[in-house]
Amino acid sequence: MAEQSIAEELRFRNSEPASVGLELELQLVRRLDGDLARDAGELLARLEARKLPGAVKPEITESMIELNSSVHERYATLRQELELMRDAVVKEAQMLNLRVSGGGSHPFHNWVERRVVQTERFRTLWERYGYLAKQFTVFGQHVHIGCRNADEAVFLVHMMTRYVPHFIALSAASPFSQGEDTAFMSSRLNAVNAFPLAGHMPFVQDWDEFITYYRKMRGFGIVHSMKDFYWDIRPKPEYGTIEIRVFDTPLTVGRAALLAAYAQALVAYHIAERPHEPLRAVYLVNNFNRFEAARYGYQGDLVEPYEARTKKIGEDILDTITRVTPHAAGFEAADALGELAENVRRGYTDAAWLRERYKASGSLADVAREAAQRWAAQA
């Protein structure tokens, strides 16, 4: 019985290579004072009545909602759909006197005040993880990339782990937490790290080996489903994708689409050229690189595991973009990657923008409001 359910759970649905889908966790912000609101239920009820191309779902606390895009091959259609969904969400939120915002963390909300959505799954998480569940009121972007088969998914998880610091540095948008400047570009990742099943997939060579590992973990009673792994990148058999989960939610849907295009191009490059084979050393340097990226962004050091040398993360991103841009032609995202590279050259990150706004106004309530205005702006 259990055996059958594991087989069913891990049955990998093959999908179009390098197709892409997004999940975006968003903040609901009160107009009164910029603090997090608690009206997710009402907003979701209103959005249900509208025909949207993707889906909008509840998240663990009543201050968050999650947008899911549908599956896209091309950058332009993904971006269009995200803009459409953004406009719908912003419009409905206005009827309820709410703002919606991107960003990896709310700058000053007090986690004690968060309320856990009363569904069975979220209640179980609250009972198991206690305050970690409420402190997990952070906002991430998950990028799904389609894989032709399960073995390719395992291979791509190992390949993409090399680029985790890129994803972190490019998306960083959580410099403030609980009313303080954390000194990190992405403080959100520190909230993720506290969970016992955070980290990365073990160094398995193919899907069969992964199934053996998963059976063992189930046998130990440590996990009950694939959902229990809070890995940075995990295979998602029921979608036929790998899911990259280290991105902060950016401040605009435009940037969300750019980040997705970058991940898509990286995957296309690794499938087409297969420049590397999985390497255990990737996981030796991973935690160090990850910290550097979260703390310093583009300025952080990155230990290159294949060549065993150190370079700046920003420099490594620019080199990588140059390398993968030819593979972005298939989904018409070469210009998008150019835009991303230009951002890196200028040192732009959402985290830097948020810090700059704080410097200008001296009030985190203003930062929260301006971030929400930026999210809502049609650009």
Add this chain to the structure above:
Amino acid sequence: MTELSFLPAWPPALSQPVLFGALLAVALLAGEAAKRYASLPRITGFALAGIVLGPQVTGLLGHEVLAAARVLVDLSIGLIVFELGYRCDLKWLRRNPWLPVTALGESAFAFFAIYGTLLFLEFRPLLAAAAAAIGTATSPAVVMLLVHELRAEGQVTERMLLFTTVNCVFAYIVLTLLLPFLHLEHAVSWPAALLHPVYLLVGSVLAGLVACAATLVLARWLGKREDRQFILQVAVIVLTVGVARALDLSVMVTLVVFGMLARNIDRTHLLMPLRLGYGGQLFFLILFVLTGASLEFGAFAASGLAVAGFIVARFVGKAAALVLLGRASGLRTGLAGLLAVALLPMSGLAVVMVQDTIGLYPAFGRELASIVMAAVAVLALLGPIATQFALRAAGEAEPGERGG
């Protein structure tokens, strides 16, 4: 004897601080007891303590003390309605035009329901209209205190606060517009009769505008620092309450206008929201005890039917408007019903409006009091229970919080 002259005369002359402190302590204990032993909202306990201390029962708080304490009542109402005004986001009203329509409908339906009922019970039209005007208003203090205590947040809460602002201002304007008729009944000349409401309304709005302008100028100079801005805002509020009183303007309208403008014309977001915290509780407590002491139950015997009609018509009017119009403004029908329940409380503001009318025309005022005050007495005690129930049922109260 002379060597003991350092001892005070007996009994010692007790001053205002003794009164203030004693009231706070008694209210605190009564509120806590109501919550612990009867699961009632603490407000109900405060009001009960006031009734026991007031002229109706023990007379420890006599009429003179109540008159002297009126400044505390005004101050409390001032702080509360300022926050109420500040929470009123005009942009929301513009984006969701059904919202102001529903709010005005709620006030108008309640007014006409009460007015019609009282006419049916053969009250004079002027008296019926004045009573209906006062009955339109929800107690700002009760809804505000419960929002703080239950840490309530959500669509019912937001609309409850907004509609309370609108129905309080509506009540005051209607009552003020009735003044010319009252004056004429008392043989005052036409121009004077017409000038009075104009003075009250225009004066109160202007006073609020000046207070807001002054606050914004000073806030710009102080910068975005919450501690400084807190003192600034409290200072200007207290000052404005005093000025409004001195000029015989409406404290409520002045402070609502002040709060509303502070929120809505502050385009560069100079002001930080005023958070009264525990300090605010002191004023709430005093307000409810003094309101309790001012309640009158005598009228029940005389006009029990009118009081019952008043209360029922008021609720039916509010509920009908909310159920009919609420959906268009984006409120589900179930929540519209809960909102009507949440808007039930009456208290200090109604008492103040009756007292002001008595101040102008004692005979008419007392007639008015005999209908309104009994209804206030009922709704001051039952209203908080209704509001607490509605906010809990709507799922907008903090689940862990058992207070209220």
